[in-house]
Amino acid sequence: MDQARIIEDFHQGHCIDAWKMFGAHFSYEGSEGVRFTVYAPHARNVSVIGSFNNWDGNAARMSRTGFSGIWSIFLPEVKEWDSYKYRIEDKDGNFLDKSDPYAFYSETRPETASKVYDLHDIHWSDETWMKERTACFDRPVSIYEVYAGGWKQNGEYPYTYQMLEEHLIPYVLEHGYTHIELMPLNEYPFDGSWGYQASGYFSCTSRYGNPTEFASFVNACHENGIGVIMDMVPVHFVKDSFGLRRFDGQALYEYRKAEDAESQWGTLNFDLWSEEVRSFLISSAVFWCATYHIDGIRMDAVSNMIYWGGNSNRGTNEGALNFMKRMNYYLKKEFPSVMLIAEDSSDFAHVTASTLDGGLGFDYKWDLGWMNDTLKYYSTDPIYRVYDHHKLTFSMAYFYSERFILPLSHDENVHGKKTVIDRMWGTYEQKFAQVKNMYAYMFAHPGKKLNFMGNEIASFREFDEKKELDWFLLSYPRHDSFLRFFTDLNRTYTSHPALYQKDYDFGGFQWIDADNTKQSVYSFYREDEKEYLLCIMNLTPASYEIYDVPVPQKGTWTEIINTEKDIYDGCNMCNFEPLRTKKVKEPARFPQKITIRLAPFAAIWFTCPKKKDK
Numbered sequence: 001m002d003q004a005r006i007i008e009d010f011h012q013g014h015c016i017d018a019w020k021m022f023g024a025h026f027s028y029e030g031s032e033g034v035r036f037t038v039y040a041p042h043a044r045n046v047s048v049i050g051s052f053n054n055w056d057g058n059a060a061r062m063s064r065t066g067f068s069g070i071w072s073i074f075l076p077e078v079k080e081w082d083s084y085k086y087r088i089e090d091k092d093g094n095f096l097d098k099s100d101p102y103a104f105y106s107e108t109r110p111e112t113a114s115k116v117y118d119l120h121d122i123h124w125s126d127e128t129w130m131k132e133r134t135a136c137f138d139r140p141v142s143i144y145e146v147y148a149g150g151w152k153q154n155g156e157y158p159y160t161y162q163m164l165e166e167h168l169i170p171y172v173l174e175h176g177y178t179h180i181e182l183m184p185l186n187e188y189p190f191d192g193s194w195g196y197q198a199s200g201y202f203s204c205t206s207r208y209g210n211p212t213e214f215a216s217f218v219n220a221c222h223e224n225g226i227g228v229i230m231d232m233v234p235v236h237f238v239k240d241s242f243g244l245r246r247f248d249g250q251a252l253y254e255y256r257k258a259e260d261a262e263s264q265w266g267t268l269n270f271d272l273w274s275e276e277v278r279s280f281l282i283s284s285a286v287f288w289c290a291t292y293h294i295d296g297i298r299m300d301a302v303s304n305m306i307y308w309g310g311n312s313n314r315g316t317n318e319g320a321l322n323f324m325k326r327m328n329y330y331l332k333k334e335f336p337s338v339m340l341i342a343e344d345s346s347d348f349a350h351v352t353a354s355t356l357d358g359g360l361g362f363d364y365k366w367d368l369g370w371m372n373d374t375l376k377y378y379s380t381d382p383i384y385r386v387y388d389h390h391k392l393t394f395s396m397a398y399f400y401s402e403r404f405i406l407p408l409s410h411d412e413n414v415h416g417k418k419t420v421i422d423r424m425w426g427t428y429e430q431k432f433a434q435v436k437n438m439y440a441y442m443f444a445h446p447g448k449k450l451n452f453m454g455n456e457i458a459s460f461r462e463f464d465e466k467k468e469l470d471w472f473l474l475s476y477p478r479h480d481s482f483l484r485f486f487t488d489l490n491r492t493y494t495s496h497p498a499l500y501q502k503d504y505d506f507g508g509f510q511w512i513d514a515d516n517t518k519q520s521v522y523s524f525y526r527e528d529e530k531e532y533l534l535c536i537m538n539l540t541p542a543s544y545e546i547y548d549v550p551v552p553q554k555g556t557w558t559e560i561i562n563t564e565k566d567i568y569d570g571c572n573m574c575n576f577e578p579l580r581t582k583k584v585k586e587p588a589r590f591p592q593k594i595t596i597r598l599a600p601f602a603a604i605w606f607t608c609p610k611k612k613d614k
Contacts, residue, residue, distance in 0.1 A: 013275030018283035023102030033076035040248035041069025050084030090249020126222035141448035161209035176490025181229040229296035273319030296339030303346040328361030367404035433601035436563035440603035444535040481569035550590035561605035573599035
């Protein structure tokens with residue numbers, strides 16, 4: 001470890017591996033023990049207190065390292081699993097007991113001390129995955145978003161990392177997902193924050209096990225061909241007294257001005273103009289990629305970094321913009337195959353453009369406009385959909401301005417918004433018909449896909465972190481049939497490159513009819529070098545025994561998905577035989593057509609191999 005280099009980079013805001021020096025590290029300095037190092041520039045004195053010295057503030061006083069604001073001490077005989085904190089005396093003589101900002105592990109809530117942990121015990125067997133991993137621009141991405149404490153529970157306790165390895169991975173494989181996205185797994189004190197109010201940015205939460213067990217879970221995902229994405233919160237942190245708030249008696253991690261420091265969530269905003277804070281957060285992101293082989297990082301609340309307090313009327317936060325560019329630059333330099341994802345509700349431009357071209361440097365951005373328009377449309381009475389027709393077409397007017405992910409996340413299943421299926425218009429039966437239609441539209445639309453746990457079983461109960469999913473729903477045929485539909489949709493999506501290879505290429509998508517407001521029927525196709533894949537969506541209760549659809553090529557078109565198939569609890573008004581094209585008599589943009597049967601609220605996919613040019 002080049003300590004001098006780390007200290008210099010740390011103060012300049014360019015340190016990507018600060019955790020290698022800060023925190024608690026096993027060392028051999030005459031005898032076996034642990035070296036503790038912490039940044040507290042405003043402190044008068046700092047001591048290490050812990051289970052090894054009876055929490056005595058006078059037993060282990062730390063020494064300053066030059067004029068850098070860094071304190072350090074070597075303590076022999078400290079063992080793995082020992083608990084500790086830093087006792088900081090501020091300039092006014094007040095004593096503050098703080099957990100270690102760089103701790104690798106922590107006590108389980110409600111306890112708040114850090115724990116000594118040796119990360120060298122982690123071993124990997126995912127070399128093939130890591131070698132072949134990419135950012136997936138031309139690969140299928142169907143993300144299963146999971147709150148680890150609420151997927152399944154073992155009595156009153158959530159599944160551990162080991163249980164998730166044994167049960168979640170087979171479930172994800174069975175139902176055709178490509179990635180698992182985990183809501184934040186850094187340490188946090190309050191279950192109700194779901195991890196988005198963090199206290200430990202290097203500490204893997206002890207709720208579900210230890211760091212080695214979490215690494216084993218990631219390793220098993222990779223061995224089974226599943227990528228792991230983790231949420232990170234670089235905007236704000238908890239106010240709890242044991243954490244980063246006024247860490248050494250003064251604002252160190254948060255803004256000094258109260259109006260800038262206070263967040264809308266009752267937390268404190270990071271001072272993203274501070275070089276040491278930038279080094280802290282960049283190192284945290286790099287740490288999870290380097291230590292736990294994370295395949296993607298989804299940055300939460302990016303709009304609150306772009307604009308002061310997330311309010312565009314206050315103007316852009318230039319310090320935060322520079323931080324994001326720097327962080328993403330270093331992440332792509334060190335881990336070019338890691339997916340960097342922005343959860344951004346703003347219309348700020350060039351979020352997914354390279355930092356070398358003046359962009360923010362993310363690989364993907366959540367398309368929250370698509371999500372809002374789509375859910376609003378499907379909640380509208382079909383009689384009035386004529387007035388909202390272009391809510392389903394508008395996304396393609398801006399889609400190629402960024403690389404988008406289509407999200408139906410946990411945010412759309414909480415706080416009285418209702419779950420995705422419950423937002424559909426109509427009766428119980430009509431809700432199911434339309435939610436199948438909507439998912440067929442989602443998976444045929446350009447862009448990677450994300451769905452929160454429970455969407456796949458059509459859960460009507462909103463997400464509650466204290467409860468597991470309503471798995472009993474699968475004893476009802478309609479819900480069981482819906483899970484089969486969702487599984488087939490995932491598998492069909494991942495097996496047809498036309499649906500993902502050209503997600504961000506103008507040549508991969510084409511409307512056939514975007515303007516049939518009278519019947520509320522939409523049609524478009526996706527394509528790659530080998531195949532056309534046609535999608536038709538009927539958004540009314542009307543049915544058509546004969547419905548003509550123009551197609552881009554003469555030949556035979558085969559139905560591969562029909563949301564009204566009987567195995568999906570539909571009316572079975574399908575196109576059971578392959579359809580031959582017919583020539584359109586009048587001059588038209590597409591000189592060929594097929595005649596299909598179109599059930600009420602049905603969405604249908606047809607495929608046709610491309611003919612080789614003569």
